[in-house]
Amino acid sequence: MYGATERALLLDRNEVPPVHELQETGSSPFLFTCDHYGRLIPRSLGDLGLPEHELTRHIAWDIGIAGVAETLSRRLDAHLIAQRYSRLVIDCNRPPEAASSIPMISEATTIPGNEGLAPEAAELRRSLIFEPYHRRIDEVIDRRLRENRPTVLVSLHSFTPVYAGIARPWHVGTLYHRDTRLPPLLLKYLRAEPDLVVGDNEPYAVSDVTDYTIPVHGERRQLMNSGIEIRQDLIADQSGQQQWAERLARILGEIEATLRAEGLI
Numbered sequence: 001m002y003g004a005t006e007r008a009l010l011l012d013r014n015e016v017p018p019v020h021e022l023q024e025t026g027s028s029p030f031l032f033t034c035d036h037y038g039r040l041i042p043r044s045l046g047d048l049g050l051p052e053h054e055l056t057r058h059i060a061w062d063i064g065i066a067g068v069a070e071t072l073s074r075r076l077d078a079h080l081i082a083q084r085y086s087r088l089v090i091d092c093n094r095p096p097e098a099a100s101s102i103p104m105i106s107e108a109t110t111i112p113g114n115e116g117l118a119p120e121a122a123e124l125r126r127s128l129i130f131e132p133y134h135r136r137i138d139e140v141i142d143r144r145l146r147e148n149r150p151t152v153l154v155s156l157h158s159f160t161p162v163y164a165g166i167a168r169p170w171h172v173g174t175l176y177h178r179d180t181r182l183p184p185l186l187l188k189y190l191r192a193e194p195d196l197v198v199g200d201n202e203p204y205a206v207s208d209v210t211d212y213t214i215p216v217h218g219e220r221r222q223l224m225n226s227g228i229e230i231r232q233d234l235i236a237d238q239s240g241q242q243q244w245a246e247r248l249a250r251i252l253g254e255i256e257a258t259l260r261a262e263g264l265i
């Protein structure tokens with residue numbers, strides 16, 4: 001069993017907390033989340049049995065999205081809530097009961113540090129990384145609702161240009177399920193950009209089984225919501241991240257004006 005000492009060992013007191021926030025008092029109706037922002041691993045888990053090149057590629061985190069999310073958050077004065085630990089430790093966009101929550105295999109890579117994990121060890125990852133992140137999103141939504149502030153949830157992700165040998169043609173994709181208000185607008189404005197190939201629920205769609213942030217914080221709270229997925233080669237460096245943040249800031253600004261004109265926020 002894991003007592004207090006083992007608990008302290010997963011995430012040492014002087015290790016950075018999982019939740020990272022920007023523009024906490026931001027005035028924008030947009031609330032950004034970033035489930036796969038970081039690729040930290042608690043020191044007690046070492047390297048999960050993986051070589052460095054596996055820990056820096058897309059299986060560990062959403063390459064490039066941190067820079068986009070932070071610039072976008074500052075640009076729109078919109079609250080960003082991001083999670084700093086690798087999704088190989090625990091995936092913050094999977095229901096904790098899903099097999100892929102703590103993956104034993106990602107793409108074609110076996111994760112030795114996740115094999116044969118004791119239930120108590122899995123529970124520690126949940127209670128010290130997954131739960132504080134989602135609790136914070138919950139608290140922030142609660143506060144905004146109490147203050148009668150409009151809240152449009154946008155979950156920011158990036159995707160690898162090639163997955164399992166298949167090249168993906170889209171530059172950007174929307175990712176949604178039940179909301180019928182925000183996703184069509186987002187698609188319309190993204191498709192108006194002449195240089196973009198836009199995926200409609202491509203390369204991923206949202207479901208209750210494979211996702212957590214949108215179903216739980218967006219749909220159950222009845223907020224307008226969508227995910228945005230950007231292809232990683234477009235945001236691999238700072239200038240790409242800057243350009244995409246500027247582009248999304250412009251588009252989301254137009255969407256905000258439309259939602260206001262329609263009385264939706």
Ligand SMILES: [Zn+2]
Nearest residue numbers: 036062157158
């Ligand atoms: Zn992601």
